[in-house]
Amino acid sequence: MFIIETICVAWFSLEFLLRFVQAKSKCQFFKSPLNIIDSLAILPFYISLIVEDEHIGEEKQGSNSYLEKVGLVLRVLRALRILYVMRLARHSLGLQTLGLTVRRCTREFGLLLLFLCVAVTLFAPLVHLAETEMGLCQEFTSVPASYWWAIISMTTVGYGDMVPRSIPGQVVALSSILSGILIMAFPATSIFHTFSRCYAELKREQERLESRLTRMSNANISGESDTFNDTESLVSEDTYKYFYAGK
Numbered sequence: 001m002f003i004i005e006t007i008c009v010a011w012f013s014l015e016f017l018l019r020f021v022q023a024k025s026k027c028q029f030f031k032s033p034l035n036i037i038d039s040l041a042i043l044p045f046y047i048s049l050i051v052e053d054e055h056i057g058e059e060k061q062g063s064n065s066y067l068e069k070v071g072l073v074l075r076v077l078r079a080l081r082i083l084y085v086m087r088l089a090r091h092s093l094g095l096q097t098l099g100l101t102v103r104r105c106t107r108e109f110g111l112l113l114l115f116l117c118v119a120v121t122l123f124a125p126l127v128h129l130a131e132t133e134m135g136l137c138q139e140f141t142s143v144p145a146s147y148w149w150a151i152i153s154m155t156t157v158g159y160g161d162m163v164p165r166s167i168p169g170q171v172v173a174l175s176s177i178l179s180g181i182l183i184m185a186f187p188a189t190s191i192f193h194t195f196s197r198c199y200a201e202l203k204r205e206q207e208r209l210e211s212r213l214t215r216m217s218n219a220n221i222s223g224e225s226d227t228f229n230d231t232e233s234l235v236s237e238d239t240y241k242y243f244y245a246g247k
Contacts, residue, residue, distance in 0.1 A: 153180065
């Protein structure tokens with residue numbers, strides 16, 4: 001597994017260096033979000049190699065506190081390797097569309113978060129009050145603990161770890177579930193239309209780029225054929241003059 005990872009990281013590093021060398025603006029290159037993700041995905045491998053060497057050296061000396069810190073750093077760096085998956089966004093039209101949609105729908109996501117926070121703040125104390133007054137408060141020990149129940153109920157996840165037992169609590173739960181469905185549905189239409197527009201824009205841009213590359217390749221082929229025809233005409237003209245002069 002280490003050999004496969006080393007080969008992949010070496011290939012990614014070579015690609016990253018070649019793109020950096022060919023970039024016109026080096027500062028703009030490092031400001032690109034995709035290039036930042038690439039660097040965050042590649043660097044932990046090299047840093048982990050250096051830290052592991054220090055970790056082995058400290059094991060021989062027996063420094064326990066330092067070993068714990070180094071082990072924590074190694075675990076964090078290994079977790080950052082999941083950013084390799086984000087490299088697919090460079091070649092995937094769907095992931096690019098998703099990122100562009102999230103960037104353009106920040107206001108809609110903000111409104112969704114605001115509506116959800118207001119509703120959670122409303123239903124969490126209600127269900128805690130209902131369960132406490134009925135004397136069936138087994139899971140809803142406090143209002144902050146009820147916030148977790150309100151969030152998973154309004155997002156229609158429903159783990160089942162906290163369930164209201166009383167009839168008033170169940171009425172509050174029904175109201176929170178229906179409110180959650182409506183709140184989730186409000187910005188969904190706008191986000192869907194934005195996603196469709198972003199996908200159409202990126203699709204047209206991709207087709208335009210492919211057509212441009214096709215025209216460039218056809219132009220190169222036609223240029224080579226014209227050069228070949230010009231060479232043939234020059235050869236035939238020189239041959240004609242040679243035979244004509246000989247006669």
